[in-house]
Amino acid sequence: MDKHTRRAARLAWLWRAPLVLLGLALGAVTQSHAAMPTAEVMHWWTSSSESAAVRKFAEAYRAAGGVWADTAIAGADQAKAVALNRIVGGNAPTAAQFNTTKQFRDLIDHGSLNTVDDIALRDRWDQLMPQPVLDVIKVKGHYYAAPVDIHMSTWIWYSKAAFQKAGIATEPATPDQLFAALDKLKAAGLIGLAHGGQPWQENILFQAMLANVGGKELYLRVLRDRDPKAINSEAFKNVLLAFKRLQRYVDPGSPNRNWNDATAMLIGGKAGVQITGDWAKGEFAAAKQTAGKDFGCIAGLGPNVPYLIQGDAFVFPKTKNPDTVRAQKLLATTMLAPDVQLAFNKIKGSLPILSNAETSGMDACARTGMAILKDKSRVVGMIEVYLTPDQNGALQDVLTTYWNTRMPVEKAQKGIVAALMD
Template sequence: MRFPIKQIAAATLLSLAAAAQAQALKAEVIHWWTSGGESAAMHEFANAFKAAGGTWVDNAVAGAEPARAAAVNRIVGGNPSTAAQFNISKQFHDLIAEGLLNDMDAVAQKEGWDQLFPAPIINSVKVKGHYYAVPVNIHMPGWFWYSKSAFDKAGIKSEPKTVDELFAALDKLKAAGLVPLALGGQPWQEKITFDTLLANVGGKDLFMKVYRDADPKAINSAEFKRVLATFKRLRDYVDAGSAGRNWNDATSMVIAGKAGIQIMGDWAKGEFSAANQTAGKEFGCFPGLGSNSPYIISGDVFVFPKTSDAGAIKAQRTLASLMTSPATQVAFNNKKGSIPIRTDVDASKMDVCAQTGIRIMKDPSRHLPNAEMLVTPDVNGALQDVITKFWNNNQSVDDVVKAFASAAKG
């Protein structure tokens, strides 16, 4: 049987075009998700991309700051990755200002991101009318995680609802021979602990005046000084091995029942899941002190470095679409410990902690932007230095107030 030369040529061209297209759909992704729960979550993105016919090149860098530095160095050096992880913050805004990122407006418009995402998130990732980052989750950094067995051993009958009840619970845990507060003594973890107390003890209004406005009156107020004193009081409830401990190692202490409480973002839930523990059974969670506590909004985004390569742009847009699709959102966030970025997903199979977060997110009055959404990275770093110095040294509250006010000015 003979085939017409034109048909053979056409078939060959189509085959070559298909091969070129498949080869073009390749994505190198820089991120810092290296713990067990984080890695399992990241695989959901990788699997979705592979299912779409793409080749996923995983570039995991231990530590958020080293990962961001690696991504920026690659961008500036002219050899960018396809995508890179940042937090929902102002961390990537300098890259936008320098024209070093591709926008995802085509995907955003097609899929209606303006209607899907919460306003505080849009305000962070949509700059001058353009979507320069793709949000993939909503984390709340101020969750309280506790061991059910530790609470039982200490005779704690209910979750603390006030700061006084929190310290009463910590005292009972200490008396029972347990580590009351599992804390990784690293600056960013100490800052999360402080911000959680600022939101819960100081309140939403004080939080915004301190961070967004750098209001000297608020920083010098009796309320802010009370927050600082309360924060330092927690120092008496951590163990001697706290200094330098990784966050997931602190979570492991709660998982093992050696420690009672950890104040940490809901990414910690991924570690409980990886240890085959179930929310409400082996461990408990509460998103703050009291039924109307502020819900601090944080999370992760991926940015897409500037490129004119058609294959790379297609891979970037494919990633943006897949990462925010309903099915991938549920699968990813179930393993990450966070809640979906979009409001139209079926969350019926998510755990009780996630259900609580989703319910709270329906009440905008409880939304509170995290500090990194309100200040520049330089100011945030300076404030973090003030807080970690206070935690680890013998300083008066008045001296810390002066240092904080100076750092907040930028």
């Protein structure tokens, strides 16, 4: 090769070298991105506080090296229906939100979910999670969901400003005192009970009365044991009458109102009381309101009232794709990391799922809830922990009809027996 040929070859290399290096760099980036665990996460957290909370999970997953693809669907029932259809149809997301109830039991029974046994054993879920939660996520020794929070569904929230206007000096400590406070609110020209007239919210009011008026024993006999004698008893009749009595204090705009819109009525001082889960705290926080100063929270109208829990969990549809499995395991690990749990639950209004979580930075209501959880005799599952979706739906139908019509209480009792015996 003469010197002219060698010079031409060197020039050709100088022209090609940047392209070769660029190609290698692009290839490395593409391979790196492909190696990152990518997760499509389907959930129904769409209110302002819920969206802010779920972003903490997304940020933590990305920081752990994953790619978070968010699929938010408004409405829990709609989101669950879409998730089920996609799983059955063979186009499942990486993870899908359900409540820690029997909602996903059919998916377990049909072999449609992957387990997270290794993570549950490593992180001592059996020792650190409440039993009602373990009872629904653990089936035949295997763990089929990653719970991410604990919600107590029947907190009694009240507006300090509304109570002051109505001349209510102390917070109610018994069911009779609650109704007396509602009477004073109504007499002061305020809405006594901020309520969203939707079946699931009426279900919550019913559970609140069953727990606070009926007590733990009756609660379990009706919902866990589905005992016809208990349902037809005078004690349960009194529960239903107390439930229906609450309707006197709602406003005409209640039907189909969303829960967060009802919470806004307390935040604005237009209503005095709301009975709903601790997800309401996220709305108070977003409005810059403080527990104990702007609003109050009552876990139960008495020292031994059962503390009704469930929460949110993510299930992982069945797949043998190793990349997807890796993404699922990274999700379960990341969501339950102590710092992530604290960041998420402070915004969501819920409690961390693991009992050894640090809660000193959480609000007064959360600290009250964590203290109650230590008394295992008070910790009881919410209604759907004990009932199948079909049973719960049939019960809701009876309760909504009873709430909205002149149905006699005795007929409601018979209807509930029939609903829970199916």
